[in-house]
Amino acid sequence: MKLCDRLTVSYGDKLVLKDFSLSVPDRGITLLRGPSGCGKTTLLRVLAGLVPLTGGNLAVPPAQTAILFQEDRLLPWRTAAQQLSDVLPKERRGEVPALLELAELTGEEDRYPAQLSGGMGRRLALARCLALPARLYLLDEPFAGVDPPRAGRILDRLAGLDAPVLLVSHGEETVPRAARIVELDGPPLSIL
Amino acid sequence: MTPSTMGWAEPLKKVLRQLPAPVFWLGVWQLSAFLVDWRLEGRGNELLLPYPVSVLAALGELAREPSFWGNVGTTLLRVVLGLAAGYCLGAALAALTCRSRWCDRLLSPAIRVVRAAPVASFILLVLLWTGRDAVPAVIAALMVLPVVWDSLSQGIRAVDPKLLELGRAYRFSRGKLLTLLYLPSLRPYLLSALTTGAGLAWKSGVAAEVLCLPLPALGTQIYQTKYYLEIPELFAWTGVTVALSLLLEGLLRLGARRWTRGWPG
Numbered sequence: 001m002k003l004c005d006r007l008t009v010s011y012g013d014k015l016v017l018k019d020f021s022l023s024v025p026d027r028g029i030t031l032l033r034g035p036s037g038c039g040k041t042t043l044l045r046v047l048a049g050l051v052p053l054t055g056g057n058l059a060v061p062p063a064q065t066a067i068l069f070q071e072d073r074l075l076p077w078r079t080a081a082q083q084l085s086d087v088l089p090k091e092r093r094g095e096v097p098a099l100l101e102l103a104e105l106t107g108e109e110d111r112y113p114a115q116l117s118g119g120m121g122r123r124l125a126l127a128r129c130l131a132l133p134a135r136l137y138l139l140d141e142p143f144a145g146v147d148p149p150r151a152g153r154i155l156d157r158l159a160g161l162d163a164p165v166l167l168v169s170h171g172e173e174t175v176p177r178a179a180r181i182v183e184l185d186g187p188p189l190s191i192l
Numbered sequence: 193m194t195p196s197t198m199g200w201a202e203p204l205k206k207v208l209r210q211l212p213a214p215v216f217w218l219g220v221w222q223l224s225a226f227l228v229d230w231r232l233e234g235r236g237n238e239l240l241l242p243y244p245v246s247v248l249a250a251l252g253e254l255a256r257e258p259s260f261w262g263n264v265g266t267t268l269l270r271v272v273l274g275l276a277a278g279y280c281l282g283a284a285l286a287a288l289t290c291r292s293r294w295c296d297r298l299l300s301p302a303i304r305v306v307r308a309a310p311v312a313s314f315i316l317l318v319l320l321w322t323g324r325d326a327v328p329a330v331i332a333a334l335m336v337l338p339v340v341w342d343s344l345s346q347g348i349r350a351v352d353p354k355l356l357e358l359g360r361a362y363r364f365s366r367g368k369l370l371t372l373l374y375l376p377s378l379r380p381y382l383l384s385a386l387t388t389g390a391g392l393a394w395k396s397g398v399a400a401e402v403l404c405l406p407l408p409a410l411g412t413q414i415y416q417t418k419y420y421l422e423i424p425e426l427f428a429w430t431g432v433t434v435a436l437s438l439l440l441e442g443l444l445r446l447g448a449r450r451w452t453r454g455w456p457g
Contacts, residue, residue, distance in 0.1 A: 077376040
């Protein structure tokens with residue numbers, strides 16, 4: 001599945017992406033690896049339509065993607081269950097327990113973000129991202145602060161999703177579960 | 193201690209904790225009135241500083257008259273209407289000036305002029321433009337509007353841009369943006385504008401009544417006490433105004449607390 005073709009993006013004079021193209025398997029996890037600052041996060045943001053393009057094409061419309069930001073960005077005034085029902089379409093509101101279970105947060109539905117640990121908050125943000133209907137999931141460091149065994153179990157569930165998952169991670173637990181590993185360098189971002 | 197006694201023990205403790213301040217100031221008032229009385233040797237101290245008991249007696253007399261409640265109710269209605277109108281207009285203008293640079297350039301100077309202009313000038317102008325009965329509510333709204341606009345403009349600009357980006361990326365509707373992001377983020381600004389605005393609405397609304405003399409009105413009664421040198425009554429009406437202002441502020445705070453019940457922080 002082609003994601004983008006000859007993307008070019010710059011911040012002022014700094015060229016972050018130059019003629020960058022990427023294809024991923026139709027299902028499963030594609031792991032993006034590369035040094036900090038090489039442009040991985042920018043690529044995810046571009047695919048989500050949050051950064052304007054200087055050139056190139058996106059194969060998946062940004063409105064059909066779901067992004068997990070590098071920060072949790074949870075709403076401090078909403079409970080865990082509300083964070084999920086806020087983004088779920090009306091007809092899928094009943095999926096809140098299943099999403100909490102996927103992120104191993106069952107029993108935490110009535111807690112506010114301030115009452116959750118760092119890892120729990122990260123998993124809740126991941127569950128919220130997965131609650132969005134999407135053709136492509138873009139996950140930026142989804143397991144920061146999550147213990148490796150738990151991250152492994154959640155990764156197994158992500159691998160079974162119907163839509164492809166593009167994942168940026170420095171954790172080793174992702175490697176054996178990735179359908180494809182893309183080694184990157186930059187800026188400007190390039191595939192090694 | 194049984195559970196039933198524990199139920200009222202806490203409110204009683206709260207009342208006892210708050211009691212010393214009013215008792216102290218009542219004592220200061222009583223002592224000051226006594227000193228004035230002593231200095232004037234009983235010749236007209238009630239014109240300068242009446243005793244608290246005289247004011248209480250005057251208040252009792254006033255409260256027995258049916259017109260008292262008409263005056264109080266009508267002024268309360270005018271102030272609440274002015275506060276509501278000023279709050280809604282101020283909020284709408286804050287949203288408009290934060291959203292559009294052109295609206296900001298056009299409207300912000302006008303709102304600042306309204307904030308800086310003397311309230312007495314506005315009262316006389318509005319008296320010429322509208323009927324005297326409408327002046328207090330219009331003036332209260334005009335005084336509240338800039339305070340709400342200023343507070344909410346600051347609040348809107350301080351909303352976390354990362355959360356706004358989240359709302360965009362997660363395809364929140366306008367309604368969701370308002371109820372899930374803006375209103376909770378603006379909570380401290382909304383509450384501050386509400387309580388400050390309520391105090392201003394009372395001050396300016398009653399001042400407008402004193403100058404325009406609508407009927408019935410609490411401000412008109414204050415004017416007449418001055419005219420007939422009924423100083424204990426002046427104190428009584430002022431006390432009623434302060435009590436109503438505090439009551440309204442308390443009710444607004446209670447309503448705001450109910451709205452944000454369960455929120456952390």
